[in-house]
Amino acid sequence: MNADSPWLLIFILMSSLVPGVIIFFLGERSRRLRTTLNLTGAGLKLVLVGVLLDGVRRGEVYELRAALLPGVELVLAADALSLLFAALSAVLWFVTTIYAIGYLEGAPNRSRFFGFFSLCVSATVGIAFSGNLITFLIFYEILTLATWPLVVHRGTAQSLRAGRIYLTYTLAGGALLLAAIVWLSVLAGSREFLPGGYLTGLEHAYEPQLKLIFALLVAGFGVKAALVPLHSWLPRAMVAPAPVSALLHAVAVVKAGAFGIVRVVNDVYGSSLVLDLGLDLPLMALAVTTIIYGSVRALFSDDIKRRLAFSTVSQVSYIVLGVALAGPLGAVGGLVHLVHQGLMKITLFFCAGNFAETLGIHKVKGMKGVGRRMPLTMACFTIGALGMIGMPPLAGFVSKWYLGLGALQMEHVWVLGALVVSSLLNALYFLPPMINGWFGRREEPWPASHLDHTRFETHWMLLGPTLFAAACALGAGVLAGMALSPLDWVSFIVERDYAPEAGT
Amino acid sequence: MNSLIGADWAAWSVIAPLAGAVLAALWPRSGPLLGMVVSVFAVLVSAGAALGVWHDGPARAGLGGWEVPLGIALHLDGLSALMLLMTAVVGFAVSVYALAYIRPGSGRDKFWPLWLWLWASMNGLYLSGDAFNLYVALELLGLAAVAMVALAGGAAALTAAMRYLLVSLLGSLAYLMGVALLYASHGVLDLALLGQVMGDEPATRLAAALMTAGLLMKTALFPLHVWLAPAHGSAPAPVSAVLSALVVKASFYLILRLWLDVFPQPEGSAFALLMGALGAAALLWGSLLALRAQRLKRVVAYSTVAQLGYLLLAFPLMLAVPAAWHAVVFFALAHACAKAAVFMAAGSLQRSAGHDRLAGLGGVMRREPMTLFALGIAGASLVGLPLTGGFIAKWLLVEAAIQGQAWGWALLVLVGGLLSGAYVFRVLGHGFIRDLAVTQHHPVPALMSWSVLALALVSVALGFAGAPALELLTRHGGEGS
Numbered sequence: 001m002n003a004d005s006p007w008l009l010i011f012i013l014m015s016s017l018v019p020g021v022i023i024f025f026l027g028e029r030s031r032r033l034r035t036t037l038n039l040t041g042a043g044l045k046l047v048l049v050g051v052l053l054d055g056v057r058r059g060e061v062y063e064l065r066a067a068l069l070p071g072v073e074l075v076l077a078a079d080a081l082s083l084l085f086a087a088l089s090a091v092l093w094f095v096t097t098i099y100a101i102g103y104l105e106g107a108p109n110r111s112r113f114f115g116f117f118s119l120c121v122s123a124t125v126g127i128a129f130s131g132n133l134i135t136f137l138i139f140y141e142i143l144t145l146a147t148w149p150l151v152v153h154r155g156t157a158q159s160l161r162a163g164r165i166y167l168t169y170t171l172a173g174g175a176l177l178l179a180a181i182v183w184l185s186v187l188a189g190s191r192e193f194l195p196g197g198y199l200t201g202l203e204h205a206y207e208p209q210l211k212l213i214f215a216l217l218v219a220g221f222g223v224k225a226a227l228v229p230l231h232s233w234l235p236r237a238m239v240a241p242a243p244v245s246a247l248l249h250a251v252a253v254v255k256a257g258a259f260g261i262v263r264v265v266n267d268v269y270g271s272s273l274v275l276d277l278g279l280d281l282p283l284m285a286l287a288v289t290t291i292i293y294g295s296v297r298a299l300f301s302d303d304i305k306r307r308l309a310f311s312t313v314s315q316v317s318y319i320v321l322g323v324a325l326a327g328p329l330g331a332v333g334g335l336v337h338l339v340h341q342g343l344m345k346i347t348l349f350f351c352a353g354n355f356a357e358t359l360g361i362h363k364v365k366g367m368k369g370v371g372r373r374m375p376l377t378m379a380c381f382t383i384g385a386l387g388m389i390g391m392p393p394l395a396g397f398v399s400k401w402y403l404g405l406g407a408l409q410m411e412h413v414w415v416l417g418a419l420v421v422s423s424l425l426n427a428l429y430f431l432p433p434m435i436n437g438w439f440g441r442r443e444e445p446w447p448a449s450h451l452d453h454t455r456f457e458t459h460w461m462l463l464g465p466t467l468f469a470a471a472c473a474l475g476a477g478v479l480a481g482m483a484l485s486p487l488d489w490v491s492f493i494v495e496r497d498y499a500p501e502a503g504t
Numbered sequence: 505m506n507s508l509i510g511a512d513w514a515a516w517s518v519i520a521p522l523a524g525a526v527l528a529a530l531w532p533r534s535g536p537l538l539g540m541v542v543s544v545f546a547v548l549v550s551a552g553a554a555l556g557v558w559h560d561g562p563a564r565a566g567l568g569g570w571e572v573p574l575g576i577a578l579h580l581d582g583l584s585a586l587m588l589l590m591t592a593v594v595g596f597a598v599s600v601y602a603l604a605y606i607r608p609g610s611g612r613d614k615f616w617p618l619w620l621w622l623w624a625s626m627n628g629l630y631l632s633g634d635a636f637n638l639y640v641a642l643e644l645l646g647l648a649a650v651a652m653v654a655l656a657g658g659a660a661a662l663t664a665a666m667r668y669l670l671v672s673l674l675g676s677l678a679y680l681m682g683v684a685l686l687y688a689s690h691g692v693l694d695l696a697l698l699g700q701v702m703g704d705e706p707a708t709r710l711a712a713a714l715m716t717a718g719l720l721m722k723t724a725l726f727p728l729h730v731w732l733a734p735a736h737g738s739a740p741a742p743v744s745a746v747l748s749a750l751v752v753k754a755s756f757y758l759i760l761r762l763w764l765d766v767f768p769q770p771e772g773s774a775f776a777l778l779m780g781a782l783g784a785a786a787l788l789w790g791s792l793l794a795l796r797a798q799r800l801k802r803v804v805a806y807s808t809v810a811q812l813g814y815l816l817l818a819f820p821l822m823l824a825v826p827a828a829w830h831a832v833v834f835f836a837l838a839h840a841c842a843k844a845a846v847f848m849a850a851g852s853l854q855r856s857a858g859h860d861r862l863a864g865l866g867g868v869m870r871r872e873p874m875t876l877f878a879l880g881i882a883g884a885s886l887v888g889l890p891l892t893g894g895f896i897a898k899w900l901l902v903e904a905a906i907q908g909q910a911w912g913w914a915l916l917v918l919v920g921g922l923l924s925g926a927y928v929f930r931v932l933g934h935g936f937i938r939d940l941a942v943t944q945h946h947p948v949p950a951l952m953s954w955s956v957l958a959l960a961l962v963s964v965a966l967g968f969a970g971a972p973a974l975e976l977l978t979r980h981g982g983e984g985s
Contacts, residue, residue, distance in 0.1 A: 024873060024877065025873065025874070066968065067971050068896065068967070068968065068970055068971070069896060069899070069900070069970040069971055069974065070971055070974060070975075072899075072970075109870075112873075134899075137890065138890035138891055138895070139890075141889050141890050141895075142889075142890060142891070144889075145884060145889060148929070149936065152933065152936045153936070154938065155936045155937050155938030156938055160933055160936065160937065163933065163936075164929075164933070167925065167929055168926075171887075171921075171922055171925045172922060174889075175918040175919075175921060175922055176918075178898070178899070178902060178918065179902060179906075179914060179918055182899060182902045182903050182906055183906050185903070186903060186906050186907055
């Protein structure tokens with residue numbers, strides 16, 4: 001253990017928090033300073049997470065504690081799982097920041113926007129590094145606070161309404177979580193996350209309580225993970241600016257919920273206890289319902305962002321499904337989808353934002369012929385969409401492959417059926433925009449764009465991040481076998497989680 | 505004699521503001537200066553008193569060397585030290601705020617003497633160990649508070665002040681009758697002695713009922729709350745902050761003190777459940793009123809009615825978990841800091857916009873990001889969102905409820921948090937409405953915005969003060985440690 005180890009975690013949190021707070025108090029006009037602060041913070045975080053990644057691989061321990069109450073500690077710690085989430089956030093934050101700077105050029109209230117944007121990422125990274133449930137809850141609630149101003153950012157009646165609904169759902173979810181976490185700490189003490197769980201042994205005395213607490217925890221995290229029937233805030237939150245939707249859907253909010261469920265199943269209850277208590281089937285059923293329901297709703301949404309939102313509802317539940325299978329292969333599928341879905345979905349949202357900002361396209365029907373006008377963006381959209389459908393060798397295929405294997409391993413053949421149905425539905429709702437884009441023909445000329453003065457098909461700050469995200473999504477699938485690919489890292493995590501049972 | 509050090513410190517926290525009040529009344533111009541000197545001094549001596557209790561445990565001292573039953577007994581333990589500290593910190597921030605808010609001519613000559621007098625009587629209340637002295641402190645406190653409500657001038661403020669005066673006098677009267685009954689049947693007034701000799705006879709029960717009812721009235725607990733919103737809503741902002749954050753806590757402190765140390769535990773749970781039910785009703789009804797109010801300061805005032813409901817949960821929770829009152833006291837601390845900050849922020853916005861109608865405040869909120877920011881974080885503490893004092897308080901309350909398997913109370917705490925979330929974010933939402941026409945905007949003086957921000961940050965820092973505060977509360981009961 002290194003003496004200066006804990007500071008690295010603090011620096012990673014501060015690298016977005018400090019610029020965020022400074023930006024709040026900057027005037028609207030100091031654009032250059034704001035941009036510098038944003039990019040410095042984002043870049044610094046990326047580098048620091050890289051250093052941390054290296055340290056954790058070398059087996060160093062990073063940990064930080066502060067007492068909140070007698071017996072209750074705030075614990076920040078970096079394990080392999082937290083790095084997965086932290087690295088994803090750091091990379092996507094960097095590209096989204098660039099995207100947002102381009103997207104919001106000339107818009108009002110940018111200082112406020114970027115201030116909360118940075119707070120939001122700090123909270124996400126805090127969630128990643130949370131070492132116990134109470135720390136998780138703290139950052140989870142801060143995330144709620146930091147995203148609400150982004151949802152209502154436009155200040156229209158519609159966005160204020162969306163904000164109200166968002167808060168109602170998330171604060172209620174937070175209250176459930178608080179109840180569950182306090183209850184657990186009364187039963188078992190406020191303990192740290194432990195691979196394989198720390199509740200084993202309590203099930204004899206407290207079986208009904210543990211089941212109820214599990215239900216409360218899943219409901220509390222399920223609000224943000226948009227599990228049916230707690231999902232309806234998500235499509236409404238689409239009124240937010242595109243970079244917010246991208247971040248909300250790909251990394252911060254939705255993933256925080258899914259990540260919470262992963263932590264609960266793997267590191268609080270432990271998969272064997274989940275199996276013993278018979279909690280795997282209900283959770284699986286919930287996930288499968290959400291997957292199918294989200295896909296069906298996406299099929300009937302004509303608005304591009306709305307279709308993507310329902311697709312998120314559906315796709316995030318793959319993660320939940322993976323951990324609910326409670327077997328090593330399923331866990332690999334679920335965890336790797338945490339990264340893959342993030343990369344693919346952020347690509348798709350960037351594309352949707354590009355279409356809307358450059359050509360004013362909001363509907364699937366309006367995409368006819370856009371492939372000629374914006375070929376690069378359309379190509380990125382295609383990579384994201386095909387990946388979501390699960391076309392080999394793209395990222396989505398890798399996730400689904402492992403989920404399928406996991407289902408077989410745990411002898412839940414019906415889950416395979418659900419995966420097939422959902423892939424078919426994915427194809428049904430992603431193929432029309434692709435066909436429209438590449439093969440459709442537009443009769444009237446494209447409207448003039450306020451971004452017309454750029455050399456590329458759209459502003460480079462919009463195009464660059466889109467291309468980068470698409471490349472990542474592509475690489476995560478094609479190069480899945482390489483060292484340090486998401487799949488490789490996830491296998492490392494799962495080996496650690498399931499190591500005690502490896503012999504059986 | 506070593507154990508008297510803490511109590512000596514504490515005595516100064518009464519003497520200093522009292523002297524300040526007298527001097528400020530004699531030389532009105534020196535009011536602001538005296539206020540600052542007293543504030544700094546109060547923070548120091550309160551910290552000294554708290555340290556003394558921390559190291560040496562509770563202490564008793566006769567003022568001027570006269571011991572009970574002849575002299576005035578001071579009694580300092582963890583609970584009173586925490587209340588002193590709370591008063592000092594909030595009082596300091598309010599005083600700095602008032603430097604800029606209370607302008608020369610608009611009642612400044614009266615504000616400083618009254619405020620310091622109020623401060624002295626609150627501290628006196630926390631330190632008295634004698635039922636009659638407590639009455640005196642309570643009465644002085646009530647009179648100062650009423651006079652401060654009337655400071656705003658105008659018909660509305662005077663009506664509110666008159667109503668407040670009536671309630672306050674009625675409350676004190678009920679309390680005094682209880683004290684008289686106790687004295688008649690036991691012949692002592694010292695709280696510690698009373699606690700030892702008191703049995704469960706009818707006279708005692710009647711006295712307990714009278715004193716509790718009188719104090720509940722002064723604390724504005726449901727259904728005796730109707731006077732609070734007009735009084736707190738129409739007073740000048742620093743006064744509202746003090747009333748909502750500190751004054752109502754003083755009478756609640758006395759209820760808690762009496763039931764912890766003096767009155768015998770009632771048989772059965774009927775009394776505790778009644779108190780809990782009143783608390784629940786306050787929480788729900790106050791939140792609904794806050795949700796419907798159209799003026800910012802009214803929202804904040806009704807929020808006080810609601811949040812005072814949490815305090816009463818101490819009684820039902822203590823049935824199962826005897827230490828549950830610690831959670832409630834911590835809640836009172838967190839609420840004091842957050843509520844004072846919210847009221848001060850509301851005052852800044854009102855000063856800046858010239859009114860406090862919610863519908864027209866959005867533009868000013870956007871022009872005053874620092875005040876809005878302070879309002880936001882103090883509001884988060886009221887809701888009980890992390891990392892604030894409010895969050896720790898909510899955690900402790902829920903924990904006590906779950907430990908005692910009192911599921912209903914746990915649910916109530918959570919629902920109360922959600923309701924407060926609803927009214928806090930309803931207010932904050934106005935800052936985000938698009939294209940606001942700003943009709944009028946006077947910049948908020950720097951002293952005001954900084955003091956609000958500082959106090960809001962204190963309410964966040966309280967999130968890390970849970971362990972020491974709880975530790976201090978265990979220094980309870982008799983002399984020595």
